[in-house]
Amino acid sequence: MDSLKFEYKYRATSLTDEELVELYVSTTDELLFEEIVNRYSNCIYGTAIRITRNHHDSEEILQEVLLLIAKKIDTFRSDAKFSTWLYRVTLNTCYGRLRSESKHSKDISLDDYAPYDSYGSLGGKVKSKEWSNNPYLILYKKEALEIIEKAIADLPEKYRVVLHLSDIEQLPQDEISSILGISVGAVKSRLHRARLFVRDKISDYFQEWRK
């Protein structure tokens, strides 16, 4: 790589998402597209795997989304956040694939999910599955992360996507609301039930793991 090309590539890495996209739309420069690929591949794949739960599908979705970016990026309105557009495109591609393969599962509602009993008490259910002092959490961080991943995979899809965007991708709730086309209140409510469900599932998996 000659020095001019190196400097250009270096500058591309320091651009904000929106600057990068704007420059790519006006130049269609290959190095800028490469930077887009480097910057977003993992997040596209990560979103796809948590929706489809299938590595082969996720790799194809990654290719499909990047091709869409290359061909249709001019449909992106620069007054919006690029990440919002990107997540929307990624999720639409995921849902399209699930629909075409008839893998779209029926959504089970967790709206009434709660760990307490009808008297409002946790009634011994939390302590009996205690894992906060589990030494494996520190010793086997990788296994602990696999347990979390498994617990998230057990969530019904509409809660899983909110938890992924909020707690893994760390997006603000108003952006999630805009990506998914639901109210901020609905985002909050799904996130709350999703977290309660995942915490309980983790407790169950730690119980099994200890045996």
Add this chain to the structure above:
Amino acid sequence: MTTVMCKDVVEKIIGYIEAGLDHQTVEELENHINSCPECKEFVLTYKMMLDLTGKLREKKFVTPEIRNRLKVCLKSSLMRK
């Protein structure tokens, strides 16, 4: 002063950990948490879950093999454009 139950801690957990509750509610919840081993464990494990979930962001999915296949795919598709 209202009677706080485990249910209140569970339903207000997001506001509680994100410091989105008024002083009096926090105080009431904390009085309950400090005297309830169930809620103490619940809050602790809830925070640990958030911490661990956040770490999943660092997970690398796109291996060099995937990247190579991606490169080939993009090159051939975009050349046909």
